[in-house]
Amino acid sequence: MRDMFHSKVDRKEALVGIVGLGYVGLPLALSFHNGGFPILGLDINEGLNEDLMSGKSRIHYIAHDRIKEMVDGGRFHATHDFARASEADALLICVPTPLNKYREPDLSYVEATARAIGPYIRKGQLIVLESTTYPGTTKELLADILEQESGLKVDVDFFVAYSPEREDPANESYSTATIPKVVGSATPEGLEIVSALYETVITKVVRVSSPEVAEAVKLTENIFRAVNIALVNELKVIYDKMGIDVWEVIDAAATKPFGFMPFYPGPGLGGHCIPIDPFYLTWKAREFGMHTRFIELAGEINKNMPQYVVDRVAEALNGVRKTINGSRILLVGIAYKKNVDDMRESPSLELLEMLEARGGEVTYFDPYIPVIPPTREHKSLTGRKSFGYDRAKIGEFDAILIATDHDSVNWQELAQEGQLIVDTRNAMRDVPVELRKKIVKA
Structure with missing residues (x-):
């Protein structure tokens, strides 16, 4: 079984199935495609699959051309038909692992995936979990469900391994292929198989004992x-x-x-x-x-940092004889970090709600997020649109709160036109000295 898997990997004939085509799965698919492998993408989002098959990327730092090239090459197909999992030689699971409302692990996506692919697992397959989770998940949850659903025996009929994703969106120094890959499996044979697969497309693979x-x-x-x-x-x-x-x-x-x-x-x-x-x-x-x-x-x-920031905004406004209540505030940045269109768990959403709860009239500006999509914890913000950047209107805001320091934002212009600026990212570090009197760091 191991020799057959190695042979298909060596010939670049192993079909790599990737479950979840988001911020982790899609870069991984591109890496294996660049390595010469055929790719089967599995995602429950039919709209996403359709976009990908038409050459469209939903992640701004992954160009449409890269997706189109992958699709046009004939070695990539995205589908929501999980019965096709049986076709793959390796299945890499890249689904979310959030927290529930009690701040406890929510492994429902991992469980649902295991039950969706379980009936179609066949002998000789490799199943790898990449989603972040607590120690024991691969053996205690994933492997058990796959055995129940397939009727096969792990480490005898098929292999299970864990390899944590290490994506850093928009990092220009490191990509999926150049970030060392940690892999762990319960048996030497499983470890050998998972290492052989990743070593074909990742610069360095780091093997661990379990x-x-x-x-x-x-x-x-x-x-x-x-x-x-x-x-x-x-x-x-x-x-x-x-x-x-x-x-x-x-x-x-x-x-x-x-x-x-x-x-x-x-x-x-x-x-x-x-x-x-x-x-x-x-x-x-x-x-x-x-x-x-x-x-x-x-x-x-x-x-507690969002509360500290809001208090600093209040202090800054008090310094010019204003209050948050009734003030017009421009919140710069909804993304959780600069130069990405990812707003998962972004503190900016909390800042926006907290400022409005204190009577502020808040508008946000983010060149990467024109509209706030649905979120689990901030449903009232769904559909809010970004400020259409207009230099002439910057001065109309009583305060500007910088929450995300995107490189594409003209910080000099904001410093010149803004009345009062609260900077949580040190984005204004290079503005002229004469403008710094209106900047408060938070």
Whole structure:
């Protein structure tokens, strides 16, 4: 079985099935396509599949031409027909793993996927979970469901592995193919098979001893970031009281060639990983009678940042004899990070609602998100449209709140035309000195 899989991989004849064609699955599909493999995309969103098959990308930093080239080459097909899972030699699962309203892991997408493909699993297949989750998911959830649905035996009839996605949207230095890939499987044969597949398209594959280790790797990476971001967010609040610019402190500290790694503060945490992943470990740790006090404290600090920012907006407006109530406020940036059209878990949504709850008349501007799509926790904002950028109207706003520092925004122009600017990203660091008197850092 292993030899047959290796042979098909070596000849680039192995059909790679990718379940979930979003921010993780689509770049992965492009990488395998570039590596010469045929790709079968499986997604429940029929509209997305139709767009892809017509050469359209829904992710702004992935050009339409790249999708069209993949489709026109005849080695890519996207469908919602999960019965076709039996055709694939490898199935890579890239579905969301959010938190529920109780801040507990929501693995419903993983479960639904396992039950959808389970009846069609065949002997010799490799199933890889890429979605971020707690240690034990691959064995305790995915493998069990696949065995129940297929009637086959894992590690005997088919193989299961875990390989955490490490996507960083819009990162110009690293792509899917150049970011080292961690892989873990329960048996040496499974590890050999999953490594052989990824080694054909990824620059470096890092093998670990089990799926649990691989699952813990991804959580550790993002917990590291969450904790350090919480640290600099807390330092920002402390240093602000002392009249010290935290960004200047961090930049100077970063000149030390050892023992320091720069992290930068912001208005809160956003994205599909950092605000969510730590709570997967927190939840799992309770099973072992453990409490993740350090992680939970970091989460509390980061979660409180939007309130801190709103308070800073209030203070800034008070300084010019105004209040949030009745003021016109331009919120710059709805995306959770710069240069992307991804607004999952974005703190900007919370900022918008909090400012409006205090009577502010809030308009947002984001060149990457012209309309706010439906979200689970901010349903009232669905359909809100971005400000049609007009330099002549910038001065009509009582305050501008910078939440996302997109490179395409003309910061000099905003500084010139704006009455009052609250900057949570240090986006105004290069504006002329004479304009800085109207800028408040938050």
